[in-house]
């Protein structure tokens with residue numbers, strides 16, 4: 023409870039800043055013919071007043087944060103902000119339930135991009151801007167979370183994620199350290215975002231569309247302004263831009279520091295995780311393209327490659343845009359894609375899932391034990407890209423993977439228990455825990471999460487949150503040790 | 508290759524003993540009106556002659572086995588024996604392909620119990636006796652493998668499985684040590700088998716049925732002499748006997764040593780794995796019974812409990828008998844059952860899957876890391892039932908689990924790639940790697956593996972073998988380190 027007291031003023035500030043971000047959809051409402059204006063003004067006012075009231079009520083208790091406060095803070099931010107993020111939706115769509123609106127807002131801020139809405143093209147642009155803009159904000163938050171906060175907390179092997187550029191941090195206070203890292207990351211993030219925005223515009227999107235889909239792309243979110251997602255554009259140029267920026271957003275943003283500092287693209291290639299990421303993507307795209315061609319899904323290789331490249335990169339980077347209903351492809355392809363989304367993105371990106379680096383650690387640890395069977399007395403260090411991985415990090419990653427698996431099983435059983443079919447249940451959980459968005463079956467690329475019951479929606483909401491906050495940072499709050507002392 | 512030379516005479520002896528076991532179906536063929544007699548005589552002769560020829564050709568090279576030879580030996584035994592185990596089937600059923608016959612024999616000797624045959628009741632009793640007897644032999648082999656051989660080899664944390672009674676083994680030679688442990692285990696195994704046989708007879712089965720289903724029960728195999736499996740009997744008494752002996756065969760056989768030595772049932776209860784096993788079974792049965800009642804699948808609690816108890820125990824102990832088509836139940840129940848079969852049986856039993864002890868080690872290791880997040884500097888040993896678990900064992904278990912997961916994913920993708928539907932693909936792999944037998948969909952309790960293509964059948968066959976031989980003991984053969992030196 024001490025912890026909560028220290029955190030409430032911080033949360034209040036975050037809330038007021040969040041209210042400030044609502045100016046973006048408001049501007050779109052002012053610019054265009056748009057009937058969402060009043061909703062955004064009200065939402066912004068309510069959010070700001072709540073933040074201000076909380077700040078006034080709690081500011082006297084301000085004191086320096088401690089590392090452990092991070093766990094509670096990230097959980098508070100990612101559960102409280104979506105509650106206010108629902109306001110524009112609830113005000114504009116009076117029939118929308120809070121359960122569904124909260125799902126939508128969590129989906130945005132966790133960059134999952136699963137939606138409960140249909141008829142997106144009939145919504146005011148400003149509402150769609152708000153949905154997509156939440157993804158951009160979520161992506162920013164995640165970068166700070168995984169690059170600056172989690173490594174300090176030692177969650178699930180994320181000590182590994184500390185990039186070269188970060189340097190020692192022992193003697194510094196928490197807040198300035200995080201702020202400094204965040205500034206650097208966001209500079210890169212917004213530079214790329216601007217490039218993506220201009221590229222979409224150049225490829226033929228309107229200004230508003232370019233802005234919205236840039237937000238969704240940079241956050242690897244997957245919200246679109248059309249029910250048909252990227253299928254609505256049917257443009258190779260737009261798809262190529264999307265693929266390029268999904269790939270760029272899927273690698274560790276800290277690497278871009280190095281690229282800028284050294285004025286060379288070499289860091290991208292010398293990083294084992296980024297290299298594995300590009301190789302995995304290229305290999306999977308080629309495999310799926312050949313598979314689709316062999317099964318006669320598309321008449322020629324060029325068409326097969328076009329659709330395979332977009333869909334594989336979209337799902338494997340946990341983005342979730344769709345140009346075609348890939349659930350209609352022979353099942354091997356979509357299942358492979360969903361499998362990839364579990365681990366294909368890099369740590370320090372805006373993508374979800376286990377992350378490639380954790381998979382590499384696990385693979386190397388397993389390989390070591392295979393060798394140990396043959397040479398029981400050998401001393402075998404685990405190394406990733408030349409760096410020694412300590413046993414403690416391996417154990418952290420192990421705990422992470424085990425809890426990841428357990429949450430998946432438990433959530434799937436809960437959905438089955440509530441009556442959802444087996445394919446929808448399992449793939450909804452995979453799509454939510456990895457913050458991908460579309461699954462298969464009822465929640466596939468041509469369907470959405472609208473048909474779920476309230477109970478099922480909450481299971482998916484909690485799964486998205488757990489996945490986004492790297493599981494342990496939330497679950498540790500439920501251990502008695504956390505609250506003792 | 509040195510290793511292979513030392514092993515071939517051993518394999519030859521094993522093959523001749525295997526030929527000897529073919530006397531059992533032969534006796535059944537002699538006793539009853541049965542047209543399988545000649546097939547069994549031929550199969551026995553071929554197997555014995557092959558074994559003898561191999562022995563004569565290789566006996567001059569006999570030398571003391573070394574621990575590492577164990578890997579190659581178990582893989583050889585479990586791939587070569589089924590090839591000869593197919594003979595009675597191939598001779599009697601000329602239309603049966605070798606692929607299918609080999610699947611059936613591997614299914615028996617790995618105690619999986621998945622079948623490619625239909626019209627079982629029309630087969631001669633002696634053929635069904637051979638199918639079931641292979642399960643009993645397989646069960647015996649597995650007990651020696653997991654209690655005596657694997658702990659010496661240090662595979663996948665199975666050092667843990669060394670029961671109290673085993674004592675130190677450093678200074679002893681390999682062969683007498685294994686032989687001594689095997690004798691003790693088999694005494695217990697055949698005592699229980701006799702009790703099971705008499706109990707089935709008492710409950711109303713005929714002598715031949717009692718023998719066959721005893722074999723299948725003790726090995727947790729799941730082969731039956733009827734297409735309808737245990738549904739053919741429709742007898743509560745028989746189902747109760749089956750449940751009791753499936754549970755008895757699902758715990759560590761080494762515990763029965765202690766029960767006999769101390770003349771007390773206390774060791775069963777003081778063993779944390781056995782206790783968890785019973786608690787898990789009781790809890791799951793009750794949960795499924797209540798779930799079925801709530802969904803109106805059965806009209807009253809007694810009926811729901813009867814069918815839930817049989818089906819849950821049958822699948823969770825990796826046996827795979829069926830009294831009803833539980834694939835028709837709301838999906839939560841069969842999926843929960845299949846999930847349980849992945850880890851519910853105890854190490855040192857004839858059951859398949861990860862084993863409870865490994866799951867307990869992983870859970871405790873994960874729990875330690877949750878605590879470590881809050882107390883980064885705490886020294887936290889992992890203990891199971893008061894015994895310290897070394898980091899090396901935790902790493903072994905980790906490697907095991909990771910390879911287990913990877914094989915499952917890979918095999919599922921291969922089945923999907925070959926065109927099988929998603930539910931059948933995934934559950935076939937779960938049912939094969941855990942040596943359970945029936946999955947869902949096409950390979951569910953009312954269907955079988957007959958409809959699979961040759962490619963799909965081979966994927967399942969290899970998955971059964973990998974699961975049975977605890978993965979690492981086979982896969983280590985594919986590392987270059989194994990063959991070096």
Ligand SMILES: [K+]
Pocket residue numbers: 133134135242243244340341342457458459
């Ligand atoms: K996404």
Ligand SMILES: [K+]
Pocket residue numbers: 618619620727728729825826827942943944
């Ligand atoms: K079985």
